[in-house]
Structures are given as structure tokens and as C-alpha cells.
Amino acid sequence: MQHSIKDDYINSLKNYTNQFKDTNFRRIACNDFKSWPGPREETWRLSRLGSLSRKKIKPINPNFKKNNTNTSKLNGSTIIQFIDGAFREDLSSDMPSGVNLSILGDSESLEYLQKIKKSNLSNHPSTNASLSCTPSIMKLTVTKDTKVKDFFEIIYEGGENSQSVHPVLYIELKENSSLYLIERFNHLTSLAMPLQLTELRNKASLNSIKIFNDYKETHNLSANCAYLSEKSNLNSFSLIKGGIFTRSETHAYLNGCGAKLNLNGIYISGNKQHHDLTTAIYHDVSDCTSKQIVRGVLGGKSTGVFQGKVKVAKHAQRTDGQQMSRAILLSDSASANAKPELEIYADDVICAHGATVGELDDDQLFYLNSRGVPMNKAREILIKAFLEDIINQSVDKSLHNFVFKEAELALSSILTKEKSYNETL
Amino acid sequence: MNKNNITNPLERRRVQFGYSQNDISKLLGITQSQYSRIEKGISDPNKHLKKLSDIFNCMPNEVFQGEILREIENDFINDPKNSFQRLFHKRKSGYVHLNIQGWFTKKQVINNYKMLINELEDWKVNEYGIRWKWLTMDEPNWAMVNFPKIDFQDIYYYSAPKTKPKLNSLDEVDPELLKTYEKLGIPIKEQEVLAGVAVDYVFDSVSVATTFRDKLADEGIIFCPISEAVQNYPDLVKKYIGSVIPIGDNYYAALNSAVFTDGSFVYVPKGVKCPMELSTYFRINEQNSGQFERTLIIVEDNAYVSYLEGCTAPQRDENQLHAAVVELVAMDDAEIKYSTVQNWYPGDKDGKGGIYNFVTKRGNCLGKRSKISWTQVETGSAITWKYPSCVLRGDNSVGEFYSVAVANNAQQADTGTKMIHIGNNTKSTIISKGISAGKAQNTYRGQVQIQKNAKGSRNFTQCDSLLIGDQCGAHTVPYINQHTPSARVEHEATTSKISEDQLFYCLQRGLDTEQATSLIVNGFCKEVMKELPMEFAVEAQKLIGISLEGSVG
Numbered sequence: 001m002q003h004s005i006k007d008d009y010i011n012s013l014k015n016y017t018n019q020f021k022d023t024n025f026r027r028i029a030c031n032d033f034k035s036w037p038g039p040r041e042e043t044w045r046l047s048r049l050g051s052l053s054r055k056k057i058k059p060i061n062p063n064f065k066k067n068n069t070n071t072s073k074l075n076g077s078t079i080i081q082f083i084d085g086a087f088r089e090d091l092s093s094d095m096p097s098g099v100n101l102s103i104l105g106d107s108e109s110l111e112y113l114q115k116i117k118k119s120n121l122s123n124h125p126s127t128n129a130s131l132s133c134t135p136s137i138m139k140l141t142v143t144k145d146t147k148v149k150d151f152f153e154i155i156y157e158g159g160e161n162s163q164s165v166h167p168v169l170y171i172e173l174k175e176n177s178s179l180y181l182i183e184r185f186n187h188l189t190s191l192a193m194p195l196q197l198t199e200l201r202n203k204a205s206l207n208s209i210k211i212f213n214d215y216k217e218t219h220n221l222s223a224n225c226a227y228l229s230e231k232s233n234l235n236s237f238s239l240i241k242g243g244i245f246t247r248s249e250t251h252a253y254l255n256g257c258g259a260k261l262n263l264n265g266i267y268i269s270g271n272k273q274h275h276d277l278t279t280a281i282y283h284d285v286s287d288c289t290s291k292q293i294v295r296g297v298l299g300g301k302s303t304g305v306f307q308g309k310v311k312v313a314k315h316a317q318r319t320d321g322q323q324m325s326r327a328i329l330l331s332d333s334a335s336a337n338a339k340p341e342l343e344i345y346a347d348d349v350i351c352a353h354g355a356t357v358g359e360l361d362d363d364q365l366f367y368l369n370s371r372g373v374p375m376n377k378a379r380e381i382l383i384k385a386f387l388e389d390i391i392n393q394s395v396d397k398s399l400h401n402f403v404f405k406e407a408e409l410a411l412s413s414i415l416t417k418e419k420s421y422n423e424t425l
Numbered sequence: 426m427n428k429n430n431i432t433n434p435l436e437r438r439r440v441q442f443g444y445s446q447n448d449i450s451k452l453l454g455i456t457q458s459q460y461s462r463i464e465k466g467i468s469d470p471n472k473h474l475k476k477l478s479d480i481f482n483c484m485p486n487e488v489f490q491g492e493i494l495r496e497i498e499n500d501f502i503n504d505p506k507n508s509f510q511r512l513f514h515k516r517k518s519g520y521v522h523l524n525i526q527g528w529f530t531k532k533q534v535i536n537n538y539k540m541l542i543n544e545l546e547d548w549k550v551n552e553y554g555i556r557w558k559w560l561t562m563d564e565p566n567w568a569m570v571n572f573p574k575i576d577f578q579d580i581y582y583y584s585a586p587k588t589k590p591k592l593n594s595l596d597e598v599d600p601e602l603l604k605t606y607e608k609l610g611i612p613i614k615e616q617e618v619l620a621g622v623a624v625d626y627v628f629d630s631v632s633v634a635t636t637f638r639d640k641l642a643d644e645g646i647i648f649c650p651i652s653e654a655v656q657n658y659p660d661l662v663k664k665y666i667g668s669v670i671p672i673g674d675n676y677y678a679a680l681n682s683a684v685f686t687d688g689s690f691v692y693v694p695k696g697v698k699c700p701m702e703l704s705t706y707f708r709i710n711e712q713n714s715g716q717f718e719r720t721l722i723i724v725e726d727n728a729y730v731s732y733l734e735g736c737t738a739p740q741r742d743e744n745q746l747h748a749a750v751v752e753l754v755a756m757d758d759a760e761i762k763y764s765t766v767q768n769w770y771p772g773d774k775d776g777k778g779g780i781y782n783f784v785t786k787r788g789n790c791l792g793k794r795s796k797i798s799w800t801q802v803e804t805g806s807a808i809t810w811k812y813p814s815c816v817l818r819g820d821n822s823v824g825e826f827y828s829v830a831v832a833n834n835a836q837q838a839d840t841g842t843k844m845i846h847i848g849n850n851t852k853s854t855i856i857s858k859g860i861s862a863g864k865a866q867n868t869y870r871g872q873v874q875i876q877k878n879a880k881g882s883r884n885f886t887q888c889d890s891l892l893i894g895d896q897c898g899a900h901t902v903p904y905i906n907q908h909t910p911s912a913r914v915e916h917e918a919t920t921s922k923i924s925e926d927q928l929f930y931c932l933q934r935g936l937d938t939e940q941a942t943s944l945i946v947n948g949f950c951k952e953v954m955k956e957l958p959m960e961f962a963v964e965a966q967k968l969i970g971i972s973l974e975g976s977v978g
Contacts, residue, residue, distance in 0.1 A: 042567070314895070329910035332877075338905040343569075344920050347892035351920040355905055358913035 009057055010035070016059045017132045023106055025113040029131035036125060046305045046337045047247055047276040049125075052219050057191050059133040060163040062086035069157055071186050074402065077151040083158035085165035085192075086135035098146030098177075104137040104170065112137055112170055116197055119225045119251050120280060126193035126223040126249075130166035134195075139170040142177040142204075151399075152181045159189020161217075169196045173204035173232075180207045180396065185222070185242070187214045196224045200232035202256065207235045209395060211406055213242035216271075220246040228288075230256030237394040238265040239403065240275045241410035247276035247305075254281070254288040254316075261290040264394040266387055268407060269302035269334070270414035276305040283316040290320070293390050296327035297383055298334035299414035308353070309341040316346050323353035328360060328386065330379075330414065380415055384408070435464050438481050452480055564676050568839040569868045569900055570808050572781065575746060637701065646730075647692040648703055651719055654690035661692055665723050669752040669789045669816070677748040677783040677810075681717045685750070688718035693728040693759075702958055704733040720751040724759040726792065731762040733961055744772075744807060749784045757792030757819070762800070764957055765813075766965050769805035771972070774863075776835025779807025786813035787843075790822035790851075798825040800956045802965040803838060804972040812870065814843035817851035817879075824853040827953040829965075831946075831972050832865030832897070841871035841888075841902075846879035846912065857888040858950050861897035862973055872904040875912040882912040890920040891949055893942065893973070943970045 010033060017023075017030045036053045037044040062084035069091060073079055080101065081091040087103070095101050104112060113131055121127050131137075142148060159165040165187060173179060185192065192214060200206055214220050220243045228234055240246050252261055267275040281290045296304040310321040327336035340353040360382050368378035387407055395403050439449060450460035453473050462468040470477070564575075641648050647658060654662050672682040689705045705720070724730050734751075747769065753761050763786075772779025782805075788797035799813040809832075815824030826842040844853040853873070861867040869888045890899035901918045923945050931941035947954070947966055954962050 317895070327907070329907065332910060334910065335906070335908040337907070338903075338916070340901075340903060340916070340918070342890075342901040342918060342920055343898070344890070344892070344900060345898040347895045347897070347922040349892075349920060349922075353901070353916075353918050355903070355916040356914060357905055357907040358915075359910045 009053070012058045013129060013132055023109070025106070025109045026132045029113060029128045032123075033125065033128035033132065037123075043278065043307065046307070046339070047245070047274065047278075049219075049245075052191065052245070055162065055190060057162055057164050059129075060084050060159060060165050060189065062135050062158075064088070066158060067091060069155065071155050071157060071184055073155070074151060074153055074182070077153040077182070080138075080140070080152065080154045082154070082156045082167045084135075085156075085158070085167040087138050087167075096148065096150065098143045099148060099152075099179075100139075100141045100143070102139050102141070104139050108139075109137050112197060115227075116195070116225055119253065121223050121225050121249070121251055124221075124223045124249060126195050126221045129164065130168050130193045130195040130223075133164070134166040134168040137168045137170060139172065142173045142179050144174040144176060146174075146177045148177075148179045150180075152179060154181065154183045156183070156185045156187055156192070156194065159187045159192065159218075161188075162190050164191035164193060165189050167192075167194045169194070171196065171198045171206070173198075173200050173206055175201045176203045177201075178205040178207075182209045182211070182399070184211045185214055185220060187218050187220065189215070189218055192218055192220045192222075194220070194222045196222075198224065198226040198234070200226070200228050200234060200259075202230045203232060204229070205233040205235075207396065208237070209399065209403065210236070210238040210248065211403075212238065212240040212246045212248065213406070214246065215242070216244060218243040218246075220248075222246075222248045224248070224250040226250065226252045226261075228252065228254050228256060228259040228261060231258040232256060233260045235262045235394065236264070237262075237391075237403075238277065239407060240265065240267040240277065241269075241407070244272065245274045245276075247278060249276075249278040251280045252282065252290070254283050254290065255285060257285050257287045259285075259288045261288070262394060263290070263292045264390055265292075265294045266390060266407060267294075267296045267298075267304050268387075268410040268414065269296070269298050269304055270300040270410070270417060271302060272300065273302045274305075275302070276307070278305070278307040280309040280311070281321065283310070283312040283319045283321065285313075286315065286317045286319065288316065288319055290322070292323045292325075293393070294325040295387060295390050296325075296336060297330065297387070297411065297414065298327060298336055299330040300417060301331075301333040303334070304336045305339075306337070306355075307339045307341070309343065310351060310353070311343040312346050312349055312351065314345045317348040319346065319349040319351065321349070321351040325353075325355045326386075327357045328383065329357065330359070330383075376415070380411075383411065383415075387411075435470075435477075439464070444480075449477075449480065452476070568810055568870070569866060569902075570810065570837040570839050572744070572808055572837075575744075575781070641699075641701075641703075644697050644700065645694040646697060646699055647690065649690055651685075651688040651690040651721060654721075658690075658692070661723065662690065662721065665754050666719075666721055666752065669754060669787045670750055670785055675785060678750050678785040681719060681748045681750040681785070685717045685719040688749070689720045689722075691720075691722040691724075691730060691732065693724045693730045695725040696727045697725075698728065699730040702731050702733055704735070706735045716745075716747045716749070718749050720749070721754075722752070722761060722763070723754045724756065724761050726757045726759060728756075729760045729762075731958060732764070733958060734763070734765045735768070735961075735964075744779060744781055746781045747784065747806075749786075751784070751786040751813075753786075753788035753797055755788065755790050755792060755795035755797055755822075758794045759792060760796040760798075761788065762798045763788070763813070764961055765799075765801040765803075766957075766961055766968065767801065767803045767805050767809075768968055770807075771805045771834065771836050772807040774834050776807065776864075779836075780805065781808045781810075782806035783808075783810045786811065788813070788815045788824070790815060790817045790819050790824060790848075792822070793819040793848075794821045794823075795819050796823040796825070798823075798827075798956070799842070800827045800953065801829070801840075802953070802957070802968065803828070803830040803840060804965075804968045806838070807836060809836075809838040809840050811840045812842055814845070815853065816845045816847065817853065817882075818847045819851075820848040821850045821852075822848055823851070825956075826853075826855045826857070827956045828857045829860070829950045829953045829969070830858070830867055830869075831860045831969055832862070832867045833972050834863040834865060836863075836865045838866070839868040839870055841869045843872045844874070844884060846873075846875045846882040846884070848879060850881045851879055852882065853884045855884070855886040855888070856952050857886075858953055859888065859890040859899055860893065860946060860949070860969075860973070861890070861899050862893035864896045866898045866900070868900040868902060869918075870902045872906070873914055873916070874904075874906040875909055875914060877908045879909055880911045882909070884912075884914045884916075886914075886916040886918075888918045889949070890918070891946065892920065892922045939974070943973060946973060 013030050017026045020026050036049045039048050066083050079093045081088045238248050263279050265277045269275045294306050298304045306325045308323050312319050323340050325338050336357045338355040340355050365378050391403050447457050450457045463470045670678050755761050769780035797815050817824050824844050830838045830840050832838045857869050859867040873884045875882050892899050899920050903916050905914050
């Protein structure tokens with residue numbers, strides 16, 4: 001039975017793409033969607049899509065009349081609004097000078113597809129499904145030497161039960177430009193498959209914050225691919241807290257000497273949530289730096305996964321690759337998996353990774369306890385400190401409060417649920 | 426099910442060969458229910474008769490007759506050694522020729538093979554219940570190693586040394602063999618005298634000599650070839666063999682279960698601390714033959730044993746397969762220390778020849794407060810595929826894994842460990858040092874799994890890699906699966922090369938580059954080396970020096 005339902009999604013993809021005749025990239029992508037990745041595929045072993053493939057899901061037909069957005073915007077930011085996976089010009093702000101937002105034509109879309117297919121994301125389900133069903137591929141370009149001062153806020157909303165949304169984005173930062181981007185995923189749908197390709201030209205700098213806060217029954221399979229040229233700089237921070245199943249997969253290719261990459265992330269999971277942060281960093285040339293710090297807090301029956309791969313190619317000498325992942329388990333039924341992987345073919349490198357999984361440190365708890373802080377409060381303080389540390393490192397100062405509040409919201413719901421557990425201790 | 430009660434001839438034959446319906450249906454390429462109908466006589470078997478006769482090693486018209494061809498069986502039983510020679514005249518086609526019956530396929534080699542040797546085989550089939558699981562499995566391909574596909578039809582599954590296989594003491598061993606040892610720098614006699622080591626020598630497929638047996642027997646310790654243990658202590662062997670590593674555990678373990686003929690067996694009774702180091706030397710002499718030995722060590726409550734394993738093989742242009750299985754069982758308060766210095770022939774500079782070392786090793790900490798410690802120095806083999814693991818079942822049990830893996834030239838090593846924490850307060854330590862030089866690839870692959878009830882468990886993992894030269898690779902693939910909050914898992918890994926400062930310091934003090942490298946490498950491995958027994962540590966240190974020769978400059 002399961003088998004036929006799996007085919008079901010492929011068929012609905014095919015039906016959907018039949019609407020668009022003569023669009024090569026959709027046809028190619030649709031043909032490449034073979035099936036959902038099974039547990040036998042190494043990168044999906046820890047994150048299984050069984051429950052998803054048993055659901056009946058169809059690609060959404062975007063409704064351009066919807067305009068009820070519930071996400072409260074940040075002050076003074078430039079808004080780019082997606083509803084049902086489609087860009088909504090009427091709800092978005094005007095672009096400042098030096099920034100262009102456009103829809104890719106068919107031939108450019110084909111190029112886009114080829115660029116994604118070159119990466120290791122070529123078989124990711126989001127790649128193929130989203131490219132075949134997206135309403136349009138949006139391209140955000142920052143022209144040469146433009147330093148954008150305001151924050152850019154991309155808000156993804158909409159979607160309905162049993163439907164899948166497919167926002168596809170192409171971000172290009174030309175030479176010597178910079179941008180600060182905040183992406184917020186607030187989908188109400190069963191399945192969200194955002195796909196993003198980022199290209200940073202020489203000396204470009206992109207700061208990006210992704211907040212995954214989808215509806216509690218949403219599967220979010222986000223796929224990101226980034227190409228970094230010489231001396232470019234990418235600072236990425238992801239906060240995963242929503243959805244029943246969220247997997248943020250990022251593949252970063254360091255193609256220019258002196259490129260710098262920070263890929264930090266936090267996952268806060270409760271109930272039966274499954275959160276997965278998968279990254280792969282490819283050091284293809286010399287003198288690049290990559291850093292990764294990942295923290296997880298897990299309560300309820302949740303599971304957390306961190307898979308990080310650093311691959312250093314043969315001639316990528318003087319590479320510095322650091323990776324650190326820590327997870328804290330708050331409940332008996334939570335579990336954490338980590339797979340930090342190093343694959344190194346060059347000798348003059350400094351690569352290290354560390355991973356720990358455990359509970360809060362007894363000594364620290366005792367310290368606070370002995371100073372009159374009750375156990376619950378002490379735990380809260382320690383967990384917040386555990387997260388605040390990394391937020392401070394990876395987020396602009398003016399956004400500290402905003403990001404921290406988002407984290408706190410998720411945290412408080414877990415902590416109240418774990419309260420009874422704490423008291424029994 | 427009592428196999429004597431089966432009246433259906435085909436089913437009887439199937440059970441006799443240790444197959445399940447599923448296995449057979451897989452081999453025939455049909456579904457199980459289809460096969461079941463054939464067996465019951467509902468479906469027409471004609472289409473599959475040829476294959477069935479292949480599988481059951483008989484003429485097509487005999488498939489539905491109950492008994493295996495008596496004639497062959499008797500021949501094997503009456504004169505096993507010679508019939509063996511008759512069987513294994515290898516031909517260029519890769520098939521094995523049996524005078525009596527004609528050409529044999531891989532399946533048939535295995536099937537015949539079981540009738541060949543001695544009671545061990547009967548026992549393996551009848552009591553141990555080996556099904557030829559191996560034939561129904563696929564070769565694993567997840568390890569980061571590359572090698573041409575092994576032609577399993579082109580391997581001798583059994584070869585006995587030309588000397589008399591069972592000897593009472595070392596003096597009776599062919600002096601030629603002793604010479605080979607000495608050439609390899611393993612002066613057995615000297616070791617015996619100085620360290621009082623009891624040694625079991627396994628040459629090719631047969632255990633040739635075991636020393637100090639009487640002395641050990643006084644203490645109640647059993648140390649003998651496993652082929653003897655099967656005859657003399659069948660209950661013990663039966664109880665534990667396959668309990669740690671089931672037959673179908675993985676492809677190579679299944680192969681070993683199907684074809685193993687010898688190996689070592691150690692049993693240490695309650696409360697006995699084994700007074701000397703037990704040791705086995707494995708050696709592959711014969712060209713084209715694979716070695717499939719099996720080691721089983723059982724240590725009862727409060728007992729202790731330290732076991733050393735050394736491996737060598739002469740230079741050959743062809744790749745040879747070594748697929749061993751080692752099972753350890755530790756009861757309450759018992760301790761097992763298992764050390765390996767592996768020096769199989771690694772192949773020449775361009776990667777021609779060398780041993781494929783595909784070994785499954787696993788220890789079961791069954792009792793409370795038991796401890797199993799693996800120490801390994803891996804310098805040889807063209808390809809190493811080896812994950813000595815601990816299943817920490819008893820509360821408060823301890824697992825340790827110390828490893829140095831050196832890969833030079835075209836060697837490939839994919840090695841590591843698994844620590845499965847099941848009992849409360851179990852602890853494990855993993856220290857892994859990987860050194861790659863030349864064009865070698867060295868991978869650490871390890872898993873730490875803390876199961877739900879393993880409260881208060883701890884794990885510490887450290888894996889460091891050292892790169893010498895810019896053609897080699899060092900990879901780390903750890904898996905952490907944590908299911909209980911009160912446990913703590915820590916993992917750290919670094920990769921670096923020998924720093925210029927360290928080299929400069931040594932050179933300044935008059936060492937040449939090679940000496941300096943060797944010195945630094947030995948320093949890098951010190952944490953592991955100190956876990957090795959004395960006499961092994963010296964040998965291991967030398968080995969590392971030798972295997973890194975020519976990697977600098």
C-alpha cells in the first residue's frame with residue numbers, strides 16, 4: 001500500500017508539471033524525482049520520511065488573493081513576502097536602489113537547475129520537487145559595491161493541509177556587496193520544500209538568519225546551496241523550532257581563496273518533533289576558513305540530528321575547519337544523534353571537531369542551587385546561557401533580542417512540560 | 426523441529442543443508458511461497474531442477490530423493506585429507522575441480538566443503554546450525570575503501586600446511602617454519618622463555634602447535650585449537666559460539682561462519698587469573714588461499730586473561746583474503762585484554778598484492794563490572810576493514826578501544842569501533858590514532874550508542890589523525906546515538922600534519938628527517954602503545970618505524 005502512495009506524489013508532481021508546457025527545467029526536475037529517500041540512504045538514515053510518504057500530498061496551486069499575513073515584521077526592514085510558495089509583490093516592500101528582485105525566465109531557470117545539479121543536492125527531494133512545481137524562481141541580486149544597510153526580511157507563509165509549497169530563491173551578491181537577510185518560515189502546510197541557491201562573488205558578504213517556525217504538523221525539507229568566491233564571507237545562523245519534522249540541509253562550496261564561512265545553528269525540540277541540521281562544507285581551494293557551532297536542546301519525545309561533513313580537497317592547503325556540536329537532553333524519551341564527519345585529502349590543514357551529548361552539568365546546577373535559585377529556575381538559566389552564547393556570536397547586536405525571544409518562546413513550552421520531570425528528580 | 430521426522434524429501438534435504446525456505450527461494454530467484462509450493466509438490470519443479478541440484482550438490486534426478494550421494498560422503502569421511510586434494514585442483518576458469526563430480530560453482534564449493542573435513546564440519550552444520558547465509562547476502566560497500574571485486578570462486582577455502590598438522594610440542598614443528606618466524610623478528614623460543622608466553626600457531630587453515638598447554642591446564646585454563654575444543658568441550662563451544670556475532674551479522678562474518686576450520690579457543694574458569702600472556706600467531710603461507718579463523722574467548726567470573734594476536738603473511742602478487750571472526754565473552758568482574766599487532770603483507774608501492782583484512786571482532790561484557798579492552802596496532806594489509814566492538818550489557822561494565830592505524834603507500838584502512846551501552850553506568854573510552862603517508866587513505870569509523878536504559882553511562886572518544894605528505898587522506902566518521910539524558914558522550918577529533926616546529930627541533934639536535942618523523946609518530950601514538958604488553962610494544966614500535974620507511978622526503 002505504502003508503495004502506491006509514494007507513487008502518488010510522483011504522479012501528482014507529473015500532473016502538476018503538465019500545466020506548464022515547453023518548460024524544460026520543470027520536465028527535467030520532475031523526471032529526476034524518483035521516490036522519497038529511504039532509510040538505506042546514508043544521509044537520510046537518521047531522519048526518516050516514512051510518515052511523510054504515507055500522507056497524501058499534492059503540490060499547491062497558489063492563491064493570489066490571500067493576504068492575511070500573521071507574522072509581525074521587524075521595524076524598518078525591507079519585506080519580501082511569499083504566500084503559498086509564490087512571491088507577492090503587492091505585500092512586499094519596494095526594493096531599495098542597488099537591489100533587484102526579478103522572476104527568472106525559462107532559459108535562466110534551466111541554468112539555475114544546472115547549477116544546483118552540479119552540487120550534491122542534485123538528488124535531494126526538495127530540489128526536484130520544488131523545481132518542478134515552483135510558481136516561479138525569484139532572483140534577488142545585489143549589485144556591485146552596494147552595501148545594503150536595512151535588514152531584508154523574507155517571510156514564507158500560507159499553504160494548506162495535504163499540500164506542498166515550493167518557494168525557490170536565487171540570491172546573488174555581486175562583487176564587494178553586502179546584505180543582511182532574515183528568513184522566517186511560518187508555513188501552515190503539510191510539506192514545505194524551500195530551495196535556495198546563493199552565490200557570493202569576490203569580497204561579497206552575506207549575513208543570513210533562518211528561523212524555522214512552521215505549523216506543528218509541517219514537514220520542512222529545506223535545501224540550500226551556497227557557492228563562495230574569493231574573500232567572500234557567509235555568516236549563516238539557523239534556529240529550528242517549529243514543525244513536526246524540520247531538516248535544514250546546507251551545502252557550501254568554498255571555491256575562492258580566502259573565503260570564510262560560519263554555519264551556526266540551534267535546534268529546540270519538544271513533543272514528538274524531529275529536527276535535523278545537516279551541513280556539508282567543501283573546501284575546494286586553499287586558505288579558506290569554516291566554522292560551525294551547533295547547539296540543541298531536546299525535551300519530550302523529540303529527536304535531534306546533527307550531521308556535519310567537512311571535505312578538504314587535495315590542494316586545499318592551509319584550511320581551517322572547525323566544528324562543534326553540543327546537545328542537551330532534558331527528558332528520558334528524547335534522543336540526540338550526531339555524525340560529525342571529516343574527509344581530508346590535504347596535509348597542511350587544521351581540522352577539528354567535537355561533539356558532546358549529555359544533560360546539564362550537575363556542578364553548575366548545584367552552584368546555582370546553593371545560592372538559593374530553585375532547581376527549575378537554575379535549569380532555565382543554564383539552558384538560556386547555553387543558547388545565548390552562540391546567538392551573541394552569530395547574530396547582529398540589534399537582532400539579539402528578537403532572536404533570543406524566538407528561542408525563548410520555544411524553550412518555555414518545553415520547560416513547562418519538563419517541569420514535572422524535574423520535580424521528580 | 427526434529428529433522429528425522431521430516432518425510433518430504435526436498436524439505437529434508439533443505440534442512441540437512443541448513444537452508445531456510447527463504448534462503449532457497451532467494452537463490453532460485455522466486456518468492457518463498459512459490460518455493461513452498463514446489464516443496465509441497467503442488468507446483469511443477471522442473472524449471473528449477475537444475476538450480477536445485479546445484480544447490481544441493483546432486484544430480485537433478487536426485488533432488489527429490491532423500492539422501493545425499495552416499496558415495497561421495499563416504500569417500501570424504503574415510504579419507505578426508507586426500508579427497509581434499511582431489512577436490513581443490515584449481516583450474517584457470519576459477520572453478521574448482523572435483524574428480525568425482527565434475528565442475529563446481531561457488532555454491533557447490535561451500536556445500537561440498539562441509540562434508541569435507543571432519544567432525545567440526547558436521548558439527549557446524551548440525552549443531553551450530555550454520556545456514557549458508559553468506560550466499561544470500563550482499564557485499565557491503567559503505568566503507569571508504571576501493572578494491573576490485575573479489576572473485577570468491579577463485580579462493581582456496583582450505584589449505585593445510587605440508588607438515589603434520591597436530592604436534593605435541595614446538596620441537597616437532599618444521600624447522601623451516603621456525604626459521605620463517607625468526608626472519609620476521611618473532612623469536613618464539615626467546616619469547617617463551619623470557620615472557621612465558623603460551624602460543625597457538627595457526628598456519629593457513631590449521632592450528633599447528635600450542636605451547637604451555639599442560640601448565641595452563643593445571644590452572645583449569647583451556648587453550649587449544651577450536652577444532653579440538655569442538656570435540657573435547659562441545660557444550661562450552663556450543664553455548665557461546667555465535668552468541669556475540671551471529672552467523673548473518675555481516676557479509677564477511679557469514680563467510681567465516683560458513684568456511685572456518687580452525688582458530689583458537691580460550692576458557693578461563695572462575696576466579697583464575699591467567700598467569701601468562703596467551704598468544705596466537707596467524708600466518709598465510711599458501712598462495713591463493715584465504716584465511717578464515719575463528720577465535721572464541723570465554724572468561725568466567727572474577728577471572729582475567731590477556732591475549733595477544735599477531736599476523737603475518739609472505740609477499741605475494743595476488744590479493745589474499747583474511748576474514749576472521751573473534752568473539753569475547755566476559756562474565757561478572759571478568760577482564761579480557763585483547764591486543765593485536767597486525768602485520769599482514771601490505772602490497773608493494775603501487776598497491777599490487779597484499780592482504781584484504783576483513784575482520785569482525787566483538788566482545789560481550791555480559792557480567793556486571795566486566796571489562797573488555799581492545800588494543801590494536803595496524804600496520805599491514807592492503808585493505809583493513811575492522812571494527813573491534815564492545816557490547817556493554819552488564820551494569821558498570823567497561824569497554825576500551827585503543828588503536829594505532831598506520832597506512833603507507835597504497836594501503837587503505839577503514840577501522841574503528843562500536844560501543845553499545847546497554848547496562849547502567851557503563852563506561853567506554855576510545856582512543857584512535859590514524860597515520861597516513863604516501864597515497865594511503867585512513868578512515869576512523871566509529872559508533873557510540875547509548876540505549877534508553879543505560880543510565881549514567883559515559884563515553885569519551887578521541888581520534889587524531891596525522892598526515893605525512895600531500896597525497897594521502899585522513900577521514901573521520903563518528904556516529905553518536907544518545908537516548909538517555911543522564912549519560913554523557915564526548916567526542917573530539919583533530920587532523921593535522923607534523924608541525925615544522927617539531928621537525929626543526931629534532932633536526933637541530935642531529936636527527937635526520939626519517940628518524941625525527943619516526944620519533945614524532947611514536948610520540949603521537951604513545952597513549953595507545955602504553956596499553957600494549959611490554960614485549961609487544963617494542964615490536965609494534967619497530968613496526969611503525971618500518972612501515973613508514975620511505976614516506977619522508
